[in-house]
Amino acid sequence: MKRGQHLLVIAAAAAALTGGASLLGNGYYLRIAFMMCVYYMCAAGMNVLVGYAGQKSLGQAGLFAAGAYAMALLTTRTEMSPWIALIFAAVISGICGVLIALPSLRVKGPYLAMVTLAFGIVIEKLVSDWTDVFGGAQGISGIRPLTWNGHPFSPLQWVWFGIILCAITHLLLRNLLQGRFGRAMRSLQSDEIASSSVGVRVYRAKVVAFVVAAVTCGIAGALVAQQNQYINSDFITFDLSIFILLLVLFGGAGSIYGPLVGAVILTLIDALLTSWPSVQHFVYGFLLLFALYVMPAGVVGLFSKWFKRTKEEVLSWDRIAPTRPGLVGDGELLVVHGVTKSYGGVKPAQDISFRLQRGHIHALIGPNGAGKSTMINMLTGVVDPSAGSIRFLGQEIVGRPVHTICCLGIGRTFQNLRLFADLSVLDNVMLGRHSRMENGFFASLTALPSARKQELATRGRAMQLLDLVGLAHLASQAAGNLPYGLQRRVELARALATEPQLLLLDEPAAGLNPQETAELGQLLVVIGKSGVSILMVEHHMDLVMSISDHVIVLDYGIKIAEGTVAEVQANPRVVEAYLGVDEPIAV
Known part of the structure; x- marks a missing residue:
């Protein structure tokens, strides 16, 4: 409505x-x-x-x-x-x-x-x-x-x-x-x-x-x-606190109408049981357990399926450039110097240094346990390095909160999908633009024209990105109900919605079949050409070697090689890390 x-x-x-x-x-x-x-x-x-x-x-x-x-x-x-x-x-x-x-x-x-x-x-x-x-x-x-x-x-x-x-x-x-x-x-x-x-x-x-x-x-x-x-x-x-919690759980937590239903029904029950306090407490306890175990979505949840829309919502948007262009041109975008991370005696990153250039597709590769995901987590603030410096656009980002790093222009996906499964595909992508929206609390609370304008702009941008990844027709579906490969695309669209200058992809092709992997490679090339620099962690070497401008190789937390695709392929340390070497047989 x-x-x-x-x-x-x-x-x-x-x-x-x-x-x-x-x-x-x-x-x-x-x-x-x-x-x-x-x-x-x-x-x-x-x-x-x-x-x-x-x-x-x-x-x-x-x-x-x-x-x-x-x-x-x-x-x-x-x-x-x-x-x-x-x-x-x-x-x-x-x-x-x-x-x-x-x-x-x-x-x-x-x-x-x-x-x-x-x-x-x-x-x-x-x-x-x-x-x-x-x-x-x-x-x-x-x-x-x-x-x-x-x-x-x-x-x-x-x-x-x-x-x-x-x-x-x-x-x-x-x-x-x-x-x-x-x-x-x-x-x-x-x-x-x-x-x-x-x-x-x-x-x-x-x-x-x-x-x-x-x-x-x-x-x-x-x-x-x-x-x-x-x-x-x-x-x-304390009974009052329990009663207020029961109002929400019984009516339907997370529903805008749940509190109304809970207030009406439970106030009537409360009035009927006023003369029997002991029975009153028993009924409240029973209703609380009933709400938690039998109808976790509350009374509203029991009837919500009757009011579901029978057809998909028609969403319209203007098809424009798929991503906001970043700062196109040469120059350093990210500088990592002497970064180390240790967990006691385990060091997934040891004195690692590298530089990422604007407009390039970079790959971070290495065997399992090489420290690739740890590096991505350090670049985005999820994990703080034990030592070293990470500078993005000339600013030191070590120690900064995750949301601040996102606002600076670093977007990411995760090795293991981290979608908001209960939210729609559209809401997932709109969340990506949260930090880019300018409407504050009171503007949102009172639905000022500026807030409504921001909401419409965010909705339109999200639909553009869903169109880019081929999911516009599934915008109203719950993200958690999509097949794995499509969920990967939703997460990519959500990361792009943060309007990053640097996009970090942690194994974006994991779980994809060969055709989906090839389509992903084409999509990443399009994103890269729009001005968004990319650093991806990936095990699909065909994908890495076909689209990367620059490759960094880690092994047991140590950088063992760096350069173009041809240089890395010819590096004996890389061959040894991936294929191993034959040990001489003792006679």
Whole structure:
């Protein structure tokens, strides 16, 4: 659905819901409807963190508390307007999101969940024990609610406001997640190394996800405090963190509509089980396990196949030059001097030096275990050399982050495919242009014209590159569903999308049949003629010798030869490394 159409649908749905709320004369039902809005706010942000960025958090109760107690303290101890206090509560929650993200993101997997859990427990103990500030079990009362025309919101007005706020949140997050930042976050779940190799600043993307989750959860906490005009430590429990996580997993993590489904269903279940707390906890535990093991894609995932498009999306683009020309001409592009890498007593690279020229196709060859892939990883920042210098375009790149090296103009593929398998072929290639897009967070969040222009330009460029590698007709297919040889082409197109001046290919012909290898060779020649210099690691000697201008040979981490194809073929050390020599037979 196009953005304009979606906006109209959401506006119509919000109008219908506000009208329907007017028919709920019972205050209890209005309270349930309001809590649906509150839980949706929590779940929508949590979905960004868990469903898109893949970061497991169990500390959302602490962020809920940040918003609630910020609102309580600002409205009871100052004369600040409740509307302004709501904004400040969101900001304070966002700051808390940064504070929890900084230590949390230095660990992964279950350790990340443990760190966020510890944060939630610390906040729970803080609000319960620091009674002078937070009131403990007695809590803080007299919180000033939102007002309209000088009068506090009625229960119906709270529901109206909640619906409008949820609609705005949905539209903003949809803008964010269907563009540059959404693709970057989803790439983190598949492969962080591949993500950084196409220019995604992995750490910053995770922090953004934490902040989004913190702000929405903090706003939800502030709304509860204002609506109740009271908050105490009983609101801030570990059960709340589990419930918010369950909202996302049950509804459908990674789906823009999953949080809505989870909030509606689980709020109704919560209301039905209020009188039986022990049963309530059992049901939550059962639903969490059920969501994890029986329907990992959530309720939305069960029905998503009914709404899949029955025909391929028609994509159009302008067919122009296949790649952006690099700096054509003579001169040195990359200078490697005295590079050494050691892992204890093992040295896959020993005092290696070479120079790559602009506009040339270079090959890095050698027997298995010669250190070729290690060299590629050092050139792209995945591995730091133990000694030596690597200068690209005159700049020292040793010690620089992977995404920075990509932005400088070095693109790469991997020896073992590192595609974002769950993303479409088109999204994989569009991710390659992440660092070349100029729209920032707020432009993407609000879908400013500049952001939409960038998105269209990136989409068009990606389609050009897919046309170059012969995959334009498969743009909407999941990359992981393609045959191996076609996946190799997707990875090549993604690397080209970074607009490199130097393209590093780590065994691009691995797993290809002879015809596919020949077609790859022709494609690399076309890319080279467009101004992109190439350094490829390859074992297919026919491919190497037919297209290379310059060959570098490694053996056990040592450079044993360098020169033209003819010079390398005639070098006795190269022959010995590949074929071995006959040992004299002892008599």
